[in-house]
Amino acid sequence: MTTWITTCDTCKLDGWEGRDTAKTDGESFAELIETAAAGQVAVRTRRVSCLMGCKNACNVAIQGKGKLNYTLGAFVPSHEAAEGIVAYALAHAESDTGRMPFREWPQAIKGHFVTRHPPLPDDS
Template sequence: MTTWITICDTCKRDGWDQTGATATDGETLAALVESAAADVPGLRTRRTACLMGCKTGCNVAVQARGKLSYTLGNFAPEAEAAAGIVTYAALHADSATGQVPYRSWPQAIKGHFVTRHPPLPDDDGPAGDGTAMTAA
């Protein structure tokens, strides 16, 4: 099963506009993550225009069908962050549920978790935990 790393390529950390950079911080992090993940089995990357986590940019999402999904943010656009993201995503890919034991987390991602999402139900029926979901 494939684990996807979705990288916000529009993220700009505080002070970006004063750096003179031509690429956004998100574009820089995306290129580093893409390079680090290039030959890792079970991982794919994609870019998106916005993950709506602007206060915690740079942001990524780690997702796979049928598994817990995570949003991580507040990364510097550096190789160490990209390597940590890819290492964590590979552990996510190897996990049956998407949950990775804390002791296995790379140091570079500790303190960067923003949200955790349960897997979507397989169909449009009840949530599967005994409570029905209702539309808002």
């Protein structure tokens, strides 16, 4: 089953205004995540403008139908963080429930969890 990585492309880390950049930190992070996820069948990426976690920039959501869903934040855009997010999303895609043991989490995402959401109820 597909797991989605939703990246906030409007996130800005503290001090963003003082840097000479044409992209937000969220846009830069989204590019890194998209590159890390390229070619993965079980993981898809998308961007949204604002996940409303500004105090925890940069933010991503890991989501799959019928599974626990997660919001992660407080990342500095880096290859290591992007690869950790994709690795976690791949494990999420393989899991029936979306739950993975802590010992299996990539080091790059530990300490970045903001919220966990239960799956939506089945309407049928």
